[in-house]
Amino acid sequence: MSAPSSTYRVQLRPEFTFTDAAGIVDYLRSLGAGALYASPVLDATTGSTHGYDVVDPTRARPELGGEEARQVLVARLASAGLTLVVDIVPNHMSVEVPKLNRWWWDVLRHGQASEHAGFFDIDWSRGKVLLPVLGEDAAVAELTVDGSGDDAELAYYDHRFPIAPGTGEGTPQEVHARQNYELVGWRRGNAELNYRRFFDITNLAAVTVEKAEVFAETHGEVLRWVADGDVTGLRVDHPDGLADPGGYLRRLREGAPDAWLVVEKILHPGEALPQSWPVDGTTGYDALNEITGVFVDPAAKPAFTRLAGELGGRTDYLAVEEEARRLVTDRILVAEVHRIAALVDGVEPEAARAAVAEVMIAFGVYRSYLPEGAAEWTGAVERARSRRPDLCEALTALDTQVRAQPGGELATRVQQTSGMVVAKGTEDTTFYRFTRFAALNEVGGDPDRFGLAPAEFHRLAAGRAAGRPASMTTLTTHDTKRSEDTRARQAALSELADEFGDAVRRWTKRRGIDEPALNLLAWQTLVGAWPIAPERLRDYLDKAAKESKLRTTWTDHDEAFEQAVAAWPDQVLGDAELVAEVEEFVGKLRGPGWVNSLGQKLVQLAAPGVPDVYQGTELWDFSLVDPDNRREVDYGVRREILERVIAGEQPEVDETGAAKLLVVHRTLTLRRERPELFTGYRALEAEGAAAGHLLAFQRGENLAVAVTRLPVGLEQAGGWRDTVLPLTSGVWTDVLTGRAVGDAPSAAALFDRYPVALLVRGDC
Known part of the structure; x- marks a missing residue:
């Protein structure tokens, strides 16, 4: 099997099941996608909206339709010529509801004698599993026993725990004292927990997947799908949590020798994947930060640093x-x-x-x-x-x-x-x-590195083409801090740094948040995602305030501060004079943001790697961090626009986002139908007064990509003027417009319809 030409990521959940995914297969085929890339599909905690809290890795999730619906989806994909890539979670399982995880339930019931005791990374030196679920230690007095005999369970409100055989006599407290676990106050978890967890989430217990028998039990079903040809690619979640990532990936490769295999390895700028890992690449955060960086003006760094400092950040x-x-x-x-x-x-x-x-x-x-x-x-x-x-x-x-x-x-x-x-x-x-400049605050990014020079971008892209040509590339994921279009508009702030700084100083005096980091982040978020409903902004700021852990946290609340933050969106959006100012500023930002969005999207889709399109982002999508980015996608609107594009419509670059869908459709379709065009990588250099505003590269001998960067500065300097893009001699056609452009097009002519161009030499 080879890597897919591209992927389209969907977030499966009880509200969007295998059947719902099957219902958009024809749309994805028409869009140009090569594979459906699904969030985890194994059985997860009831009601989970993301699927990373797996409770049973041996079956397809019933809430998604189960095995029968999974097979229908696979068949629908196959008939459309698409493949399936699935996300797997080897590091941990959910133990939030113990009874849903039969392995964990058995461990709690039988302790070290359980046949599954070795499945979880537990320190048994204290003899019991510490479960920090009580409001406080004294709440052990509130325990009750439900049921009788072998079906009896220890209960704490809605929580249920097993009772070891022969230990059910006496008071609930006496029964509790005999168990293989100890229920304690939840605050003791961070300091005393004796099983490894996923980050600080005690409801996700780490699995010892480095053991052959545990690997076999946790991966048997997924690898059966791979062997049957139902799944052709695997995305591995959080490999850094594993005891031996390299050993795990070698074992996984043995079980899926022909699968496309990518890992959610977050690479620091300049870091490379370990050479010994038998994988095709990462899930694309490295590419994301490189692409964002080249659309940021590094000259804005002093202005944003000054602004942050003046505001107390x-x-x-x-x-x-x-x-x-x-x-x-x-x-x-x-x-x-x-x-x-x-x-x-x-x-x-x-x-x-x-x-x-x-x-x-x-x-x-x-x-x-x-x-x-x-x-x-x-x-x-x-x-x-x-x-x-x-x-x-x-x-x-x-x-x-x-x-x-x-x-x-x-x-x-x-x-x-x-x-x-x-x-x-x-x-x-x-x-x-x-929060000096939020567009840089992305997974795997370095907010201290303000922008990326085109020459460095080209060097990194060429390295990907030579070393990991099948690595995934992305601009938006379920984990990004903001969607690609929000980030692109925020990147445009780098060209309006002084004007934005003056505005934020005024707005802060009028309606500032009494915490400098959150205040600056809030204004950048407001203009980046504008227009935004107050409840979406409220939820985002609540999460941001708690994640910063400066004035409040998820566990130790400053109620007064949280109430003030919660009131801020309505106060701002209810201030007519301030709203008018924000709208006026966004009016200057919106166009450059669209230019950045189209530019970074075409670069991602056409550059080395396997591009992923996150659900719904084929149109403008100004989402924020999860769960905001898991909102329902309106595929009816997207189908209608796609039909018009396929019929030949050349949409304007406007608020509909149809121009972005055109770029996605034409580029993905070309990748799928003519993969031979997308090989190698060579930087192209424009010539002329505005050459620095034109980012271009060539793939192979017959494909070239050209996009506009730093559009505000371009306009202020007088536009493209005498700038040209020399190409290899021949007849070149812009796939986006269908027009012939020659082999030395002027930038003004090349970009008179769209700020980006996808050029093919010879027959298009």
Whole structure:
């Protein structure tokens, strides 16, 4: 099997099932997609809207229609010439409702004697599984016993837990004392939890998939689908949480030798996938940040830094990031750090804990993969030493033990946990504290790197073409902090930096939020997603405030502050004078945002890699972070526009987004029907006064892509003027307009209809 020509990502959920997905297959075929790329489809927690909380990996999710509906979808895809790519979750399973997870239920019932005790990463040294579900420890007095005999269960309000055979006599508290688990106050979880979890989510228990028998049980059904030809591609969630990602991926490749295999590996700028991993590439966050970066004007950095500082925000990114990561090690992942520290030989417990935390805080990437890539481990240790010379002995002991046993438990747990510290500290905390320029605050991005030069973009794209040509590329996912069109419009702010700064200063005096980071983020979000309903903005700001952990958190609430934040959207949107100002500013931003959106979309779709289109984003989509990006997609509107485009309509670049759908349709269709065009990569250089505003590249000998960048500056400088794009001699045709353009088109003529062009030499 080869990689698909492209993928179209859908978020399956009880409201959008296998049957619903089957209902859009004909639309996806007409759009040009090569594969349907589905969120996890194995049985998950009842009502789950995302599917990453798997409870039974041995069957297709009944709430999606189960096995019968899955087979209907597969057949529909096959008849349309499309394939199926599915998302799998090897790291963890949901234990939120214990009875739904039969393996977890059996472990709670039988303890270490359970045949599934080894399926979960549990520290049995205390003899019991700690379950932090009570309002407080004293609430153990509120336990009751439901049922009788073998069916009896220990109950705490809506929570139910099994009772071990022969232990059901006496009071509920006496019964509880005999169990293989201990119910405790929920606040004890971060510090005392004795099973590994997914980040700080105690309802997601880590699975020991590195064991052959566990791998077989958790992957048997999916690999059966692969063997039957129903599934041709796998997207692997969170490989950094695994004990041995490389070993896991080699085992997965053995079970799916011909499948397209991509991993949700978040690469820090400049980092490469481990060479030993038998995968086709990442899920595309690296490409996303490169593409966004080339549409950002780096000259705006001083203006946004000045604005953030004047409003009271932090501008020292590395210091903010270090503080946020330290918060994670010292207050959130406390149990994990202590468990690791206990494995360091010959070091006093507190010194070991501090050394472990310091190394994980200091990682320049998400994790190391020892013994491969030892330089990342060395770098983290050295940075830790420079920050904490008082821990030199403890750090040396930790370093020595890890290097001596790179496959040992200490090394393994440090590596598993460092990714959690980095992701939780950076993506989920720093990105909501360091809000100088939100378009850069994206998964795998570096907000301190303001924009990307075209030459660097070309270098990275050429590297992808040479090294990982089947890696996925994306602009929007279920996990991005904002959708591609919101990000593109925010990127355009870099060209209106002074004007935006003046506006934000005025708006803040009138209706500011009393927390600088959230205040600046709120104004950028308002103009980036405008027009936006107050309830959507309210939900987003509530999440942003809690993720930043500055004034309030998910667990320790500042009720007064949260109420003030909740009131802000209605106050702003109810202020007619302020709304008029915002609308006037967005009027200047909207057009450049559209130019950026079309440019970054064409670059993503035509550049090296397998492009993914996230559900609904073939039209303008100004969504924010999840769950906002899981709203229902109106496929009726999209079908209607697609039909007109297929019939030959050349839509205007306007609020309908039809021009974007044209770009998506024509590019995906060309990729599917003429894959030989999309090989190799070579930068093309424009000539003339505005050459810096034209980003272009060639694929193979007969395909060229040209897009407009920094459109505000282009217009202010007088437009394209004498700028031309020299091409290989021959007859070139713009696939988007059907017009011949010659082999040295002027930029003014090339972009007189659309700010982007997809050019084919010879027969189009």
